[in-house]
């Protein structure tokens with residue numbers, strides 16, 4: 401698409417904010433996504449403590465598992481629980497929806513219970529790459545869940561919404577500006593019904609916006625347009641005369657225009673996911689993530705809003721809280737590295753959630769327990785003839801553990817072949833809780849107590865978990881959380 405005179409501008413964006421400048425913003429307004437697709441999970445109580453230590457008062461879940469919900473009870477933290485896409489079909493039956501609400505919402509609604517504010521009905525169910533699988537079931541499920549919430553007597557305070565990817569709207573190729581934003585043609589009628597329903601029920605529109613993916617997917621995308629510090633190539637909306645200096649604003653306003661066209665121009669918009677990954681790709685770095693969040697949080701704190709929604713408060717959930725090493729890498733090798741915290745709940749870079757740009761670190765998880773200081777590496781004394789089996793063994797390790805840090809441009813992308821093999825063997829050994837048999841690899845591997853980490857490349861040691869030997873599997877299907885931000889092609 402993007403020819404030499406065109407710029408793919410994906411839009412991303414968000415933020416908004418609103419308010420009065422003297423007020424300290426947002427720690428109160430900020431939420432985070434708490435995903436649990438990790439082989440070794442921090443105890444839910446540690447995660448909740450970490451949220452509290454950082455003043456984070458809102459959290460978005462991808463399910464309604466009892467562990468996190470019980471840990472959140474009594475914390476006062478606002479919670480969005482979720483119904484995974486594969487359960488949407490079941491929710492088209494009202495009795496099933498009512499049971500879900502009783503068990504997963506009403507049951508926590510007591511003094512000292514969980515402060516549930518939203519139910520996410522599906523997760524990006526209309527993503528183009530899902531081929532329409534959930535088109536028929538999402539709206540009936542949304543209606544049933546809101547009705548069940550109303551009938552359970554909690555409908556005034558708990559709202560059902562559908563987190564959607566920014567690819568549900570776009571601007572026409574021949575007029576690629578935010579003011580021309582409309583819902584994607586083939587789902588336009590359905591989207592119009594959904595947004596009118598949300599408007600009636602008093603629920604917000606929830607959108608996931610990813611400037612990083614705009615950059616990742618488009619070689620010609622101007623790097624500075626993905627951030628918030630100004631750009632040498634602003635996008636001028638020829639209809640409105642507005643000059644956009646970042647893709648987040650451009651994307652958000654494309655949605656605002658689509659909502660206007662659907663007759664619900666005042667519908668509140670909440671950003672369900674926004675963030676920047678730190679590994680697995682050349683532009684997925686801690687330095688860029690730090691720069692992105694610094695700009696985003698400052699923008700939120702200034703209450704500037706976006707050009708079409710100036711001075712309007714927008715609720716934002718950062719994606720995500722913690723790295724998840726068993727997520728699918730279908731979207732890209734960066735997919736397991738979206739956390740503002742590492743796998744062990746420790747911060748990756750300086751971040752000031754209040755948006756004042758102070759050089760402060762988030763508070764990490766407390767009391768994390770690690771496995772012993774032991775690693776598994778390539779055995780320097782392995783017999784020469786066994787080296788022919790190295791490739792197969794590395795592949796085996798990497799298909800059962802996370803090797804995405806070895807990708808080109810990533811933190812461990814500079815290792816030589818021997819370093820690669822060591823990294824892979826160690827990743828597998830750690831996932832297997834350092835079981836002795838997990839460091840065999842047909843005689844090619846050996847364990848060591850000497851840290852093989854290099855300057856930028858960490859050979860991590862896994863954390864101890866309550867069930868350290870039964871890694872929490874990917875029980876949940878497609879958590880494709882982040883997916884493609886849509887792309888506006890702008891002719892320069």
Ligand SMILES: *[C@@H]1O[C@H](CO)[C@@H](O)[C@H](O)[C@H]1NC(C)=O
Nearest residue numbers: 463464465482499500503504
């Ligand atoms: C509550 O949510 C969990 C997690 O999504 C799900 O497995 C369970 O079936 C739900 N309960 C009911 C009664 O639907």
Ligand SMILES: *[C@@H]1O[C@H](CO)[C@@H](O)[C@H](O)[C@H]1NC(C)=O
Nearest residue numbers: 527528529530531532533878
């Ligand atoms: C969608 O269709 C494409 C192309 O036919 C296919 O490769 C992909 O697996 C499908 N995805 C899903 C989720 O069905």
Ligand SMILES: *[C@@H]1O[C@H](CO)[C@@H](O)[C@H](O)[C@H]1NC(C)=O
Nearest residue numbers: 530531532533534535536537
């Ligand atoms: C959705 O409903 C239409 C019309 O009834 C049908 O043609 C289509 O196959 C359905 N799609 C799915 C994914 O079930």
Ligand SMILES: *[C@@H]1O[C@H](CO)[C@@H](O)[C@H](O)[C@H]1NC(C)=O
Nearest residue numbers: 596597599600602662663664
């Ligand atoms: C949206 O909601 C407002 C008030 O809540 C109402 O006045 C308006 O008619 C609604 N619009 C639609 C299209 O339902």
Ligand SMILES: *[C@@H]1O[C@H](CO)[C@@H](O)[C@H](O)[C@H]1NC(C)=O
Nearest residue numbers: 806807808815816817818820
């Ligand atoms: C190391 O592994 C990565 C990922 O598998 C691969 O792309 C790279 O070529 C390997 N490097 C060497 C020197 O073998």
Ligand SMILES: *[C@@H]1O[C@H](CO)[C@@H](O)[C@H](O)[C@H]1NC(C)=O
Nearest residue numbers: 742747748811856857858859
């Ligand atoms: C490597 O680990 C150390 C602590 O063990 C941490 O301080 C550092 O940030 C990590 N580096 C990367 C690239 O993850």
